[in-house]
Amino acid sequence: MVPKTPTELAIDQMNVEEMRVRRITLADGRYFIFYEFLRSEQLDSMSQHPEGEPTRSLTETKEAGV
Amino acid sequence: MSELRWNPLLGEWVATATQRQERTFLPPKDYCPLCPTRPGGFPTEVPEPDYEIAVFENRFPSLRKGPENPTVKSSDLYPVRPSQGICEVVLYSPNHNSSLAQEPVEQIYKLVRVWADRFRELSLLDFVKYVFIFENKGEAIGVTLHHPHGQIYAYPFIPPRIATELAQSELHHKQTGGCLICDIQSEEQADGGRVVAENDSFVALLPFFARWPYEIHFYSRRHFQALTDMSIAEQRDLAAMLKMILVAYDKLFAISFPYMMVMHQRPSDGGVYGAYHFHIEFYPPLRAANRLKYLAGSETGAGMFINDTLPEEKARELRQFIEPVVWADGARNG
Numbered sequence: 001m002v003p004k005t006p007t008e009l010a011i012d013q014m015n016v017e018e019m020r021v022r023r024i025t026l027a028d029g030r031y032f033i034f035y036e037f038l039r040s041e042q043l044d045s046m047s048q049h050p051e052g053e054p055t056r057s058l059t060e061t062k063e064a065g066v
Numbered sequence: 067m068s069e070l071r072w073n074p075l076l077g078e079w080v081a082t083a084t085q086r087q088e089r090t091f092l093p094p095k096d097y098c099p100l101c102p103t104r105p106g107g108f109p110t111e112v113p114e115p116d117y118e119i120a121v122f123e124n125r126f127p128s129l130r131k132g133p134e135n136p137t138v139k140s141s142d143l144y145p146v147r148p149s150q151g152i153c154e155v156v157l158y159s160p161n162h163n164s165s166l167a168q169e170p171v172e173q174i175y176k177l178v179r180v181w182a183d184r185f186r187e188l189s190l191l192d193f194v195k196y197v198f199i200f201e202n203k204g205e206a207i208g209v210t211l212h213h214p215h216g217q218i219y220a221y222p223f224i225p226p227r228i229a230t231e232l233a234q235s236e237l238h239h240k241q242t243g244g245c246l247i248c249d250i251q252s253e254e255q256a257d258g259g260r261v262v263a264e265n266d267s268f269v270a271l272l273p274f275f276a277r278w279p280y281e282i283h284f285y286s287r288r289h290f291q292a293l294t295d296m297s298i299a300e301q302r303d304l305a306a307m308l309k310m311i312l313v314a315y316d317k318l319f320a321i322s323f324p325y326m327m328v329m330h331q332r333p334s335d336g337g338v339y340g341a342y343h344f345h346i347e348f349y350p351p352l353r354a355a356n357r358l359k360y361l362a363g364s365e366t367g368a369g370m371f372i373n374d375t376l377p378e379e380k381a382r383e384l385r386q387f388i389e390p391v392v393w394a395d396g397a398r399n400g
Contacts, residue, residue, distance in 0.1 A: 026113075033122065035183075037118055
């Protein structure tokens with residue numbers, strides 16, 4: 001049997017977190033995306049208290065730019 | 067005013083984006099627009115009090131989804147087109163004083179997943195022909211905001227550097243039946259003198275043809291074309307390789323090392339690019355702790371780079387600072 005690599009062992013040991021995407025639309029039409037990473041126990045907790053909202057809109061325009 | 071103007075001499079597009087002159091320039095730390103908006107605090111660009119990783123459309127873009135009409139007339143000699151595309155900002159961390167090198171490898175792994183998601187989503191847009199993920203780090207590169215962040219440009223055409231690499235890869239494949247980067251990687255590993263670090267999925271090296279003194283390329287061991295082709299193990303190994311190399315860069319001169327990091331992937335124009343090979347390139351502008359490598363007459367005017375250093379020596383310097391990456395669960399990588 002081929003021994004597992006350190007990466008494969010690490011994956012065995014960890015729960016790969018679920019990536020959640022939450023989008024906001026700013027007043028000027030630009031999108032803003034929050035990436036959130038949830039472990040399985042957090043997902044279970046959310047399913048019992050499903051007040052989280054997947055998307056919402058804001059009516060603010062923020063300063064800045066890159 | 068923003069438009070794409072054709073350069074008939076070089077056969078490439080130039081973007082004019084005069085509104086970018088107004089963008090925020092090196093604000094004080096307390097007024098960083100990329101920090102979260104804390105309760106009662108300065109309202110930043112981020113409309114929430116915290117985030118893990120966030121992505122948003124640049125307020126001062128050089129390309130936009132619904133571009134204005136060009137302000138100048140198009141002609142046969144000088145074609146002009148609207149600057150359609152997307153410019154995104156990727157916030158790596160809510161911590162203003164951090165950098166990608168300082169982030170835990172777990173956070174870098176999350177970022178790799180976000181990059182893959184952005185590549186997938188932007189590639190689906192019909193006007194997008196190439197998704198370019200990059201980071202400019204440090205004032206030496208012209209960064210205007212210090213908060214750890216990168217950028218993504220979704221271009222309406224395949225940019226010239228990529229087009230050249232695609233053509234060279236295709237030519238090599240026709241001539242040898244092989245992949246150019248797989249063959250470069252084999253030759254570099256056989257030599258070994260320019261390899262800086264390795265793990266199960268990636269090799270980091272200063273290529274034989276390095277143009278910058280500390281230029282490093284990451285080549286995937288497996289032949290694939292994009293972030294979305296990677297397995298979980300490869301995404302984790304990419305995160306670990308980023309951590310290893312960026313920490314080594316910072317240790318080299320005991321400073322937060324400036325660089326340009328660019329990701330080269332297949333185009334998103336629906337074509338088949340099986341001969342191409344995913345890779346990442348770093349172009350640090352330093353040639354010594356307090357000396358910059360300038361793009362002067364030969365580099366800018368003729369396109370020929372002059373590297374005042376030997377990649378073999380610079381690889382040896384960097385290897386001294388390579389340390390294994392330890393994940394929070396105790397796994398070691400590298």
